[in-house]
Amino acid sequence: MKIKCPHCGSESFKVHQRNGHECNTIYRCQDCLRCFSGRRFTPYADTKLKPEKIVSVIQHLCEGNSVRSTERLLRVHRGTVLSMLALAGEHAQSVTDEYVRKLRPKYVQFDELWTFVHTKEAHLRRRDPAEWGDAYTWVALDSQTKLIISHLVGKRDAASANEFIADYASRIGGIHQATSDGFKPYIDAIETYFGADINFAQLVKVYGSPKEAPPDWYGPAEVINAIPTPIIGEPDEAHISTSHVERSNLNFRMHLRRFTRLVNAFSKKLDNLKAAVALYVAWYNFCRVHRTLRVTPAMEAGLTDHVWSVEELLNVGANASNKQAA
Numbered sequence: 001m002k003i004k005c006p007h008c009g010s011e012s013f014k015v016h017q018r019n020g021h022e023c024n025t026i027y028r029c030q031d032c033l034r035c036f037s038g039r040r041f042t043p044y045a046d047t048k049l050k051p052e053k054i055v056s057v058i059q060h061l062c063e064g065n066s067v068r069s070t071e072r073l074l075r076v077h078r079g080t081v082l083s084m085l086a087l088a089g090e091h092a093q094s095v096t097d098e099y100v101r102k103l104r105p106k107y108v109q110f111d112e113l114w115t116f117v118h119t120k121e122a123h124l125r126r127r128d129p130a131e132w133g134d135a136y137t138w139v140a141l142d143s144q145t146k147l148i149i150s151h152l153v154g155k156r157d158a159a160s161a162n163e164f165i166a167d168y169a170s171r172i173g174g175i176h177q178a179t180s181d182g183f184k185p186y187i188d189a190i191e192t193y194f195g196a197d198i199n200f201a202q203l204v205k206v207y208g209s210p211k212e213a214p215p216d217w218y219g220p221a222e223v224i225n226a227i228p229t230p231i232i233g234e235p236d237e238a239h240i241s242t243s244h245v246e247r248s249n250l251n252f253r254m255h256l257r258r259f260t261r262l263v264n265a266f267s268k269k270l271d272n273l274k275a276a277v278a279l280y281v282a283w284y285n286f287c288r289v290h291r292t293l294r295v296t297p298a299m300e301a302g303l304t305d306h307v308w309s310v311e312e313l314l315n316v317g318a319n320a321s322n323k324q325a326a
């Protein structure tokens, strides 16, 4: 979040007073000479709680605690937890936009994770808001570094596919190989943003009832076959796979379920789900040590040289602005 004078909008200001934690810095506007707190430009705004407490709440959520247990352990009201989540999510997205770019991946896998906002799609009524119902989190994962290069929360349709691939394309360079599932709108989107400069394949899954199932089988469909289908360029058959993104998404799914419960328990808005996903993605990339890599995906991808704490994740933008201002 960019700091500017809340009284006159000026972007020229100086540090007037430092009060312990970075977010409590007071600035003085060079144009109207009035003072203001830097706190409103950080994930620590909107509450009088101490920064340490806010960090602790976000940490609990990122590490998979339920809202109920976070509320109980830290004695913070649920409404406050949710407003912290919204600010932290917005901040996390700005961190992703600043750091996760200019990448040169070799093998990338796409996937979409299902969740819902407010009401499940099947129970929607005609006059319900358009943002209710199915919501999909689109994820692009670098197979080698396990970095989530790009994500988008939207529907599972052509418009979302387009927006997702546009964002993905803006963060990477160089010819590489990508695999998606058999969802058709990927093809147009990939052609639009990469032309022929990519090796792109789809893993088309064939669903059916299990072979040993009784003839009166009513259970969920299973994947009975996955057909590697080259679409653009010459994708290496051995790397036409979505197994890494699917495995990595198991954890994500678990967090997402909690986020969905959190979102649906309160304001039931798509924006809250977006905030939760943005926070999870930044935490996954920068703070969580990957079990097989032994470092964070961001370190493996060369975006940073150390494991970030949740506090560092929440402070990173504020620090940069403060450095500029000092």
Ligand SMILES: [Zn+2]
Pocket (backbone or CB within 6 Å): 005, 006, 007, 008, 009, 010, 029, 030, 031, 032, 033, 034
């Ligand atoms: Zn001013």
